[in-house]
Amino acid sequence: MSEQMKSLEFDVLVIGGGIAGGEAALNLANLNYKVLLVEKELSIGGKMIMLSKVFPTLDCAACITTPKISEIARHPNITIFTGAETRKITKIEEHHFEAIVLQKPRYVNVTDCTGCQLCEQACPVSVSDQYQYGLVGRKAVYIPFSIASPRAAAIDIENCTLCGACERVCPTQCIDFTQTEEEFLVTIKSIVVATGFDLFDPLKIPRYGYGTFKNVITSMQMERQLAPTRPYNTILRPGDGKMPDNIAYVLCTGSRDKSLGNPICSQICCMYSVKQAQLLMGALPMADITIYYLHIRAFGKGFNEFYAQAQDMGVEFVKGKVGKITEKENGNLILRYEDIEQGKVQEAEHDMVVLSVGVLPNQGISDAFENKKLELDPFNFINQADILASPAKTSIDGVFVAGTASGPMDIPDSILSGGAASAETTSYLRRALL
């Protein structure tokens, strides 16, 4: 380790600033523990901040997430690193861990940036916007999204041409191309892993045509189209900008499918699809929505009632697995599917198809542990060492897991799991005093 590396000391390191990590951090900070929250994206808020409304209450996700995030960002006991990675975690002894936190350069001085967006207007480079899931473009200098925290610009150096246009227009001179990677040696007593999940990449199912057929999109892309910070301000099919009026949902895309290496159910797709169907009926009152499903997993509090509500609203539910999607010349799509109730293979035409993609483990964090093994379960989620009595416990004493890092779960369950992780961390920290 280099001599110049800055040292930092906290009680707890929370890895991942989504809703579960945020909840754990906030609970711990409220009990006066000093927390370092490390987030690899440019904003905290995880996947939830990107969503439209959330089931089964149809609360606006941004309205729930932003104040929580604001509370986390302001909390005197919480220090946040965004655009940062945790590496080389070593357990020295009980209640004593060390980790390297790598702060990647943002090339913007966050404290001076006012979020005025003049740099965005000046930047000549346009690339696909990852925070809008590729639906629209963004500049090489950009504010991740309008409700990001911190709401500050960042430079995507891979795509930046170093033309200097942003520097010239910035009223606070906060652009700084001299920034370099910075490593911090962090000493902590305990760790909460809340690294969330990845979405299934439907390119792995070529027969569904995602990436080839423009009007086949993922549920996350539909989520962005329905969100208050939506890119088009209405629902459009990407192929030709037409408003769709006959939308199909293909459930279990990438879930419950051993051929894709993911035998388990993703737990959230049924409900978010039912929710999107309800929101679409509001946004496009004339549109027909069909959901192709195997079983509707409406199991949580108020979920089954929410599913019944969608049926009453006129959402069509077809029990059957979609085998193949083909494209017509006009951009419409033909779904070939097994109609279980009719007992035969059928075809149906839709003008837009949403693939309800599943939840996959966000792998990699276990590699950051150096001298102790953070064990994974058979599906590569973080293994819960004592799942029934202490669900947040992992294979390493003092390291706890929160949210979807341990398996698929919905928002209410993730928040409860964040609460559980903070509780177990609290009692672990208390034992250090005894």
Add this chain to the structure above:
Amino acid sequence: MKQKIGVYICHCGGNISDYVDVEKVRQSIEHDEGVFLAKTTMFACADSNQKEMVEDIENEKLDSVVVASCSPKLHLLTFRAVTERAGLNKYNYVHANIREQVSWAHSDNKEGATQKAIQIVKAAIAKVRNAESLEPIKVKATNAVAVIGAGVAGMRAAIELAEAGADVYLIEREFFVGGRVAQWDDLCITEETGKELITRLYDEVMKHKHVTLFTGAEVVENKGSVGNFTLKVKVTPRHFKLNCISNELQKAIDVCPVEVPDEFNFNITTRKAIYHNYPSEYPQLPAIDMKNCTRCGECEKVCNSIDFSQKTEYLNLKVGSILLATGFDPYEPKHGEFGYGEIENVVTFPQFKRIVHYCDDKLIYKGKEIKNIAYIYCVGSRQVDGENKYCSRYCCTANIHTAITVKKKYKNIHNFHFNRGIRTYGKAEIWYDESSRLGDIYLQSFEHDPPVIEKRGDQTFVRIKDILTTNKELEVVADLVVLVTGMVPRKDNSIANLLKIPKGRDNFFNEIHMKLRPVETVIDGVTISGASQGPKNIMESMNSALAAATKSFELVASGELALEPTVAKVDEQSCDWCGKCEEACPYSAFDKIEKDGKFVARVNAAVCKGCGMCLPVCPVNALDLIGLTDEDVESMIDALIPTV
């Protein structure tokens, strides 16, 4: 009167501005009396806007603030905190709801919605003009928590609270701890038995000197409020001395002439009036069920440990917070529901679990060996005609897991699952897969077309129109029919009535907000956990128990709480105690006290929620609400009436 009011009107990213012309609202109020600054904003609650508000308050020296956005339920506290950060007393903030009450309610009439929004914002401005700075009510908090219910959730919460540093009273109504999980054998996921899990938790509970366990104990009275509850607990004696000798004890059980259905085994067996729960029950001391004991005295003759002189005791416990972990009841099918109570080989899922527990090499029920088992799912859940519209969440997985266990434990078992769409969510999918591979047969129907059970001769038939085989009518001869019953709220929920805990549409306890405050209730200081809140499996119950423990601990840890000062106040001069306010109060916040030679009402400010129920019933108008006085309301009504 405020002179420098700042007004912020929120787009809510389209939630409001799609239906309300927010710029028009801004223009309509910017010249109102006292308004110094009026802005619109994309998301008022976003961090960037909060920063801007703080800067405005500081730079422009604003003396009060109105935000017109969503329901105050969501963000009243958010914006109060903003004003506080800017150095303003937070009661100089007023919230106007133009989303739930306007844009969402009038999406069909944009012009009308905009007009309504204008009036609502004007009313908020009228209110803020009279706003006064208030200080919170400070109360000391006792660093102790009462955990009600010693099932897995309650025991886990108790352990966590004690480890965090609180004193814990763990109060269990039954004579034995463990709740429902004690009644189960192999548990899903770990293959640990229910008994083993209970043993682990009980040992931990007993290890902690900060946890005091009461069994046979029930809360019968509650006084006080958050920070300072005083609970009266009735402790029923078990009529046993601690040092009992086991062979004497067995003799006592043997001689007891009373035989009643054993609830621990869901009434498939009987027990005596002196009883154990099971051989390794906790605490490891039997109890006498005085409801059924005839006091014949036979047991006393053979066992010295029996002590009929033990008396019911009442304790007063002082706690800062109450954590409810009262669990659920299994759904009890109605007589005749899928043959229950009429056909002898129809049992419920919990009964089936106990039958499997007692059968070693052969599965035998009522003397007959069982080979064909028909499981009927969703009994008592997802009801079409009944009240239980909800899914009970755990039953698909729990039943399939049990069906696999049965198939592996006994020979020649054939499982037939009559389901409505299997919901083995998440990783539980692997059991559904495993059972299919083991040859279990799944037959499915929709809610409105459930399977039919019929007794013909000495055989029981289950018939279904199976949608998995294009609606063919299929029939299975079943040796045993298992009704896969769901979870329902506890029949005896007196504790909820005592504490006035609100219930949801499903009749389980309701949280304040499923995502923002999932374990807190509107009764300050009372948290909820486990299946008392809705169906949950063990892991999910544990998560909620731990989350609730965190919230309860946060309340008591600091030793002092700041409560809302917006409560009712009594004008003692005009009050001449009549008791109407006390009757109207849903929170029991009123006391009758003697003052200057007459009786008057007194408000317990720590209990009062400022709901205003008492105001209209007072015949002499002696009551007012701090922060929402009659004068405030009148000025708001004036503002709400559009000037033509």
